[in-house]
Amino acid sequence: MHVDRFPSTHATWIEAQLTIAESMGDGSVGARGAMESLRRHLMERYRSPLEAYVRGSSMRGLGEPGELVAGFFADRLAGKDFVTNWRASGMPLRRWMMNGISYYGRGVARDRARDRMRQFPEAAGAGTSGGGLESSLVEERDASRAFDEAWALRMLNEALARVHADLDALGRLDEYEIFRRHVVDGVPYEPIAADLQLTRQQCANAVRRIGQRVREALRDVLRDDGERPERIDEAVREVLAVLGRG
Numbered sequence: 001m002h003v004d005r006f007p008s009t010h011a012t013w014i015e016a017q018l019t020i021a022e023s024m025g026d027g028s029v030g031a032r033g034a035m036e037s038l039r040r041h042l043m044e045r046y047r048s049p050l051e052a053y054v055r056g057s058s059m060r061g062l063g064e065p066g067e068l069v070a071g072f073f074a075d076r077l078a079g080k081d082f083v084t085n086w087r088a089s090g091m092p093l094r095r096w097m098m099n100g101i102s103y104y105g106r107g108v109a110r111d112r113a114r115d116r117m118r119q120f121p122e123a124a125g126a127g128t129s130g131g132g133l134e135s136s137l138v139e140e141r142d143a144s145r146a147f148d149e150a151w152a153l154r155m156l157n158e159a160l161a162r163v164h165a166d167l168d169a170l171g172r173l174d175e176y177e178i179f180r181r182h183v184v185d186g187v188p189y190e191p192i193a194a195d196l197q198l199t200r201q202q203c204a205n206a207v208r209r210i211g212q213r214v215r216e217a218l219r220d221v222l223r224d225d226g227e228r229p230e231r232i233d234e235a236v237r238e239v240l241a242v243l244g245r246g
Helices: 011-024 029-056 058-062 065-076 081-089 093-119 132-170 173-184 189-196 200-224 229-242
Strands: none
Touching: 011 029, 011 081, 029 058, 029 065, 029 093, 029 132, 058 065, 058 093, 065 093, 081 093, 093 132, 132 173, 132 200, 132 229, 173 189, 173 200, 189 200, 200 229
16 A cells, blocks of 8 residues: 655664775775665655655745755765764754755755856845745745655655565455555445455454554654654654644
């Protein structure tokens, strides 16, 4: 099951890639391969949330979200400093990435403003931005909320994919189908039970079991995303609250 619309990185895996890069030296084949794998991983997991952030912020006036996010990846992920600095910061990876795209956008805007001033010096000072601090803060909150929603949905989709794969291997996709129809599609237990020739209680028990598995998988995904162990339960609640599934 995939929840439509609205990415987690393996903390231990990130540490492994950085350790390889640092121990083998920047110029070695192994170091380059490790950092390239890490860049691809980050781009896959965070492209969608970062694009959501761009669409919700003033950065949308700088160009297409996909192009701006691609530029951010090319600029920030060119070396390992961006990731090693995140590791040293102690900040959740998702916040590090969101702050990174925000700073990148400001830099793009400054560079373009300087270019315009060089080309049209007589226009310097004209066209100051309006709206004031209040509108800027509202816009920032909207962009952060869009990012959080996209990130949370990416985390949930990853958890659902893991549970689906596990149940498929066990030959228990019928239970997953009950969970999907009731929790995602909102179908009451009675028609599901009638279709599958089960009792309502059997369906409810299946949903309870799969729901527990999804929560455990979500814990694993969040742990992979660099969440501190003491914050895992809180992060699970945050994901479900953002998506209205708490």
